[in-house]
Structure formats: structure tokens, C-alpha cells
């Protein structure tokens with residue numbers, strides 16, 4: 001193993017998602033088991049002691065890939081020369097809140113980090129925003145990073161993608177890995193659109209295999225959209241290990257490729273599909289050789305058009321709300 005280490009910033013390092021994410025990263029689950037890493041851990045001043053505790057545990061795992069760990073509360077130090085970033089640090093919602101209620105609480109975090117990203121990170125760094133409301137936070141990050149390419153800033157909708165895949169596979173009586181060309185569009189919020197209209201199993205439409213449009217519209221879509229809430233109600237706090245897993249899936253596929261299949265990624269809209277330019281929107285992409293390509297020229301039926309419109313409207317409202325804040 002004589003590769004140069006990659007520098008990876010992880011924010012919110014003392015939090016519950018990172019308690020899973022950091023260990024899997026250090027094990028090699030994203031960049032591979034031959035790629036050494038330097039972790040840059042960012043958290044608030046009052047969380048520094050807790051981060052030190054997490055680092056003690058990382059040390060006690062004796063991960064061969066982990067060459068160094070930087071602990072800091074300064075975004076400019078955290079983002080210095082990074083090759084990749086997991087932006088998790090932000091406030092989670094509690095019972096009774098919607099993710100958009102976090103908008104004003106978390107917007108400033110991403111304004112400040114956008115500037116640090118722009119000043120300090122490598123220009124080809126791959127950035128994933130996990131902290132909620134993830135799409136709009138990623139948009140804010142890009143808007144505040146004038147010298148950083150916005151196409152390298154993505155948001156996480158992969159957890160919703162994974163949630164839906166399990167339910168669809170179960171209903172169809174197939175394995176999760178048998179489903180291709182499934183996607184979740186739009187906002188990581190109750191308006192997200194879990195879209196099976198292009199999904200295939202062995203070349204056959206998944207919708208035909210399941211053959212129950214009522215279940216799809218009235219059960220699958222709302223259950224996926226409300227899964228985060230169901231977890232908060234059951235656990236008393238928001239999803240953590242599954243969120244870390246989705247972050248790992250997102251970044252791993254971006255780095256190593258998605259083997260020709262679609263993945264759902266929050267990407268800055270270029271105006272395609274009538275999605276206003278600049279919004280960060282869940283959409284299908286195919287990853288190859290460290291790049292993603294948007295899936296273009298898809299056709300939509302009436303129901304899909306309505307669902308897309310709903311989530312476009314919500315994200316446009318979020319954009320207006322942060323402009324005024």
C-alpha cells in the first residue's frame with residue numbers, strides 16, 4: 001500500500017451518524033481497502049472533547065488505512081486540501097418537526113462551510129451534504145462557494161432510494177440487487193417522488209411484476225416519504241446507521257462507479273425536466289470512473305409529472321425562504 005493518503009473532511013464528527021460513518025470509512029468501505037486516509041474531523045467547540053473520545057476509539061481499532069486524524073472547530077482547517085467531504089454536522093429534527101423546520105437553524109452552517117470549501121478544498125473534491133434539509137443546504141453551500149465547481153456538490157437522497165428498494169424487492173419477491181433503473185426524485189422530504197416507472201427486473205417492468213398501482217401510490221410512496229418520521233417515533237432519534245450506510249453507498253458509487261445502474265443523487269439542476277436551474281434535486285445518475293452522468297430524456301406520465309411538480313414547488317419555496325433569511 002504505497003498510495004498517497006486522501007484527505008477526507010467529516011463534519012458533525014461527534015454526532016450519531018458519524019459514530020457509524022467514521023469507522024466504516026476508516027475500514028475502507030468507500031475508497032477501498034488499499035487507499036490510506038487522513039480524516040479531518042470538524043465539530044463545534046463544545047463537542048471537541050466528544051470528538052477526542054471518538055478518535056480514541058478509532059485508534060483502538062488499529063485501522064491500517066488511517067494514517068492521521070485532524071480534530072478542529074475551524075472550517076478552514078477542516079476543508080484544507082480535501083479530496084472528499086461528508087457534511088453531516090447540523091441539527092437533526094425531533095418529534096413533531098419537519099426537515100424544512102431546520103432551514104434557518106442550519107443555513108448559516110452551510111454558508112460558512114461554503115466559503116471554507118471554496119477557499120481551501122481541492123477543486124476536484126467530491127462533496128456530499130447529509131445534514132438536513134440536505135437539498136437546500138447543498139444549494140446554499142454551492143451558492144457560497146464561488147471558486148468551487150458546483151457539480152462536485154451533491155446531496156443525499158440515497159437513503160430514500162435504499163428504503164424504497166427494500167420494500168419494492170420484498171413486494172416483487174426478488175432480491176434488492178435485481179432491481180435496476182429505480183430512482184427517487186426531488187427533495188429529501190415528504191414530497192420526494194419514489195419513481196418506479198422505468199424500473200426493471202431482468203428486463204421486465206417492475207410495475208408489471210408487482211401489478212398493483214394502488215399499493216405503489218397509496219402505500220409505497222407515502223411509506224418511503226415518511227420513513228424518517230417513523231424511525232424518529234420508534235427510536236426517539238433520527239436514523240443514524242442507515243444514514244451512514246447511504247452516505248457510504250453514495251460516495252462509493254461516485255468514486256468507483258455504479259456498474260451501469262442508476263443511482264439517486266441530489267444534483268444541482270441544469271434546467272432539464274423543467275426543474276428550475278440551481279435547485280439541488282434528487283435525480284438519476286450513472287457513475288463511472290469517478291464521475292457521474294445525469295440520465296437524460298426520460299418521458300413521464302401524468303402522475304409522475306404531478307409528483308415532480310409537487311417536489312419542485314417545495315424546493316422552490318425553500319429557496320425563497322433562505323433568500324429571505
Ligand SMILES: NC(=O)c1ccc[n+]([C@@H]2O[C@H](COP(=O)([O-])OP(=O)(O)OC[C@H]3O[C@@H](n4cnc5c(N)ncnc54)[C@H](O)[C@@H]3O)[C@@H](O)[C@H]2O)c1
Nearest residue numbers: 012014015016017043089090091092130131132134159243
Ligand atoms: N439526508 C439524509 O438522508 C439524512 C439522514 C439522516 C440524518 N440526516 C441529518 O444529518 C444531520 C446529523 O444527524 P445526526 O443524527 O448525526 O445528529 P447529531 O445531533 O447526533 O450530530 C450532529 C453533530 O453536528 C455537530 N454540529 C452542529 N453544528 C455544527 C457545525 N456548524 N459544524 C460542525 N459540526 C456541527 C453537532 O455538534 C453534533 O456533534 C441532521 O441534520 C439530520 O437530520 C440526514
Ligand SMILES: O=C(O)C[C@H](O)C(=O)O
Nearest residue numbers: 093099132228229238239
Ligand atoms: O427524517 C429525518 O429527520 C432524518 C433523516 O432525514 C431520515 O430520513 O431518516
